[in-house]
Amino acid sequence: MNHVFEMKNITWLRDGKKVLSDINWSAEVGQHWALFGLNGSGKTTLLNMLNGYIWPTTGEINVLGHRFGDVDLRELRKSIGWVSSSLQEKLHGGDKAQNLVVSGKYASIGLYDKPSEEDYERAMMLMKQLRCGHLIDRSYVTCSQGEQQKLLIARALMSSPRLLILDEAANGLDFISKEELLDSIDELAHQNHAPHMLYVTHHTEEILPIFTHTLLLHQGEVFMSGLTRDVLNEECLSEFFELPVDVSWKNDRASLSKK
Numbered sequence: 001m002n003h004v005f006e007m008k009n010i011t012w013l014r015d016g017k018k019v020l021s022d023i024n025w026s027a028e029v030g031q032h033w034a035l036f037g038l039n040g041s042g043k044t045t046l047l048n049m050l051n052g053y054i055w056p057t058t059g060e061i062n063v064l065g066h067r068f069g070d071v072d073l074r075e076l077r078k079s080i081g082w083v084s085s086s087l088q089e090k091l092h093g094g095d096k097a098q099n100l101v102v103s104g105k106y107a108s109i110g111l112y113d114k115p116s117e118e119d120y121e122r123a124m125m126l127m128k129q130l131r132c133g134h135l136i137d138r139s140y141v142t143c144s145q146g147e148q149q150k151l152l153i154a155r156a157l158m159s160s161p162r163l164l165i166l167d168e169a170a171n172g173l174d175f176i177s178k179e180e181l182l183d184s185i186d187e188l189a190h191q192n193h194a195p196h197m198l199y200v201t202h203h204t205e206e207i208l209p210i211f212t213h214t215l216l217l218h219q220g221e222v223f224m225s226g227l228t229r230d231v232l233n234e235e236c237l238s239e240f241f242e243l244p245v246d247v248s249w250k251n252d253r254a255s256l257s258k259k
């Protein structure tokens with residue numbers, strides 16, 4: 001397998017409108033990607049497609065070496081971890097932190113199967129890895145938003161996914177919580193057998209150096225994609241936003257300001 005995923009000539013029409021237009025995108029093994037786009041640019045639609053929840057009008061999709069159409073999507077989804085805010089609404093808030101994390105193994109929202117001792121040990125190991133081991137026995141609803149995000153990532157890691165999608169994972173977090181979460185993501189990427197990661201965001205400064213590649217999505221089209229350093233440049237982003245912007249790099253992260 002050379003590609004983590006590959007989208008070829010993807011188009012999606014809805015109500016006579018092209019929501020996605022001629023998307024060509026491939027993520028290769030060894031790359032972590034950021035997907036950057038404004039509200040309504042089609043990011044969520046693309047993610048739903050990668051997970052096989054919506055089918056392209058035209059084009060072909062391969063994920064983790066499997067071509068859509070030839071693969072049991074429910075099986076494939078076990079290898080894809082997806083952390084998104086829409087998940088929050090489906091969770092049982094009263095669950096204890098460790099139970100919520102363990103439930104990731106069964107790809108179910110609550111706990112329907114009886115987890116083993118090893119499952120709980122793994123959940124604790126992941127919680128410690130994400131620096132939230134102290135949340136054991138706390139109910140999910142009482143955790144802060146930053147803590148909740150970490151628990152959701154630990155939950156997604158429970159089934160050892162090969163692709164981990166982090167969809168606006170740092171949304172709504174204050175500066176400290178955001179940096180803590182980003183540190184955890186950075187550490188995760190440096191571990192042996194780390195999953196391939198796709199980080200979806202509206203904020204360039206969240207694109208850590210581990211995200212070697214970035215795709216800019218603009219009104220359902222690939223505006224530019226490639227090495228993050230090349231994509232996040234002033235000329236390209238000014239054109240992307242249709243607004244002159246300055247890009248300054250610090251610690252290999254790009255921050256934007258209006259010119």
Ligand SMILES: Nc1ncnc2c1ncn2[C@@H]1O[C@H](COP(=O)(O)OP(=O)(O)OP(=O)(O)O)[C@@H](O)[C@H]1O
Nearest residue numbers: 014015019037038039040041042043044045046202
């Ligand atoms: N089922 C649908 N039917 C019709 N239009 C849709 C449907 N789903 C999405 N769209 C439209 O497609 C466009 C892209 O939506 P999408 O949710 O993928 O954007 P996004 O980049 O994830 O936005 P945000 O950052 O605000 O979450 C929007 O204009 C949206 O209204």
